[in-house]
Amino acid sequence: MAAVESARPQAAKLRWGELEEDDAGDLDFLLPPRVVEGPDENGIKKTTEYRFDEDGNKVKVTTTTRVRKLGKARVSKKAKERRNWAKFGDAVHEDVGSRLTMVSTEEILLERPRAPGTKEEPSVSEGLGPVQPGAVLMVCRTCGKKGDHWTSKCPYKDLAQPPETFVERPSTADAASAAPGGAGRSAYVPPSMRGGGERTGTEMSRRRNDENSVRVTNLSEDTREPDLLELFRTFGPVSRVYVAIDQKTGMSRGFGFVNFVHREDAERAINKLNGYGYDNLILRVEWATPRPN
DNA sequence: AATGAGCGA
Structure with missing residues (x-):
């Protein structure tokens, strides 16, 4: 750094990014200017420039490029084919070729808990007789x-x-x-x-219910509740699936629970799926013992 | 080997 500055004091004014320049860069003024010819009617452009190579020798560089004519983008065969398709959808009413892209007017309904602008829970006080103040949240x-x-x-x-x-x-x-x-x-x-x-009649409930509860262990770590449901629902209506998740890591803890509406279905599931190979692991499926509250 | 979260007065 110090050597550079003493040799060429003006370099001190350059920013660090500019110092990255090739050493010969400062001598560029010794070189003939760059000449650009064209592009001609065929889109051919020729550039002639000079630079120093790494040994400090002057080198002439000529570059020939074909410049794409404006508005003449290359179109793939497939794309050309598509342009010949009959118009469909909203585009049938359009002049052919007037527009290639249509704005979709299709309505997509999203399910949401409560649409904006609708009112919240109906007031608790309506029709319920005397309600303790402060008990409003008791539902x-x-x-x-x-x-x-x-x-x-x-x-x-x-x-x-x-x-x-x-x-x-x-x-x-x-x-x-x-x-x-x-x-x-x-x-x-x-x-x-x-x-x-x-x-x-088999409404799935998030609510805990210990009826016909089946414990599934040795689940692979990426088995999720939908996977469990898929696996167990073939035996009958499932009222709940649960996969234990480590709250810290968000990873599955490798076990879960499945509740069946009917006890016989749970029993059949246990008999069939206990020891069943699933996702490289051997499932263990047993009756769950209810957890103390 | 292993037994769940939430949801409160």
């Missing part, structure tokens, strides 16, 4: 009843199939998605649970 997550009892005290909590008499409880999956925010419980339907129909 049973099992039956949806407000201001009456906590989930843990729900009279229906042990019922596999909640009675149809539940207040404000949509009885079908369709009703659940058609009335976002209106029901007493979350209207969100996980993707794997959407599209009701077949599943009537």
Whole structure:
């Protein structure tokens, strides 16, 4: 660095990036200027320039390039073919060739818990008689009843199939998605649970339920709940799947639980899948012992 | 080898 500065004091004014220049760079003024010819009618451009090579010898460099004519982009055969397709969709009403790209007007409906602008939970006080102030948040997550009892005290909590008499409880999956925010419980339907129909009466619940609970261990670390569901649903309606996740790492802990609506299905699943090779590992499938609360 | 999270007065 010091040597450079003493030899060529003006280099001190250069920024570090400019110092990266080839040493000969400073002597460029000794070279003839660059000459560019063309491009001619064929798009051929010739450039003649001079530089110093690494040994300090003057070298003449001529470059010939073909310049693509403006607006004459190369189009692949396939693309040309596509241009001859008959117009379809919204483009059938367009003049041929007027536009190659159409803006889609297709409506895509997104499911969301509550559409913006709609009101939240109906007020607790409506029609429920006297409600303790401060009890507004007391909504049973099992039956949806407000201001009456906590989930843990729900009279229906042990019922596999909640009675149809539940207040404000949509009885079908369709009703659940058609009335976002209106029901007493979350209207969100996980993707794997959407599209009701077949599943009537076997509603998957996030709620813990120890009925017909099957413990699955020796799961590979990338087995997720949908995978478990796929595997076990062939035995009958599954009310819940759970894969234990390490809260710190977010990784599977290698075990999970599957709850069946019917005990016989659980039993068949255990008999069939215990010792079953899945994702390079041998599954262990057994009855789960209920966890103490 | 291994037994789940959330959701509160």
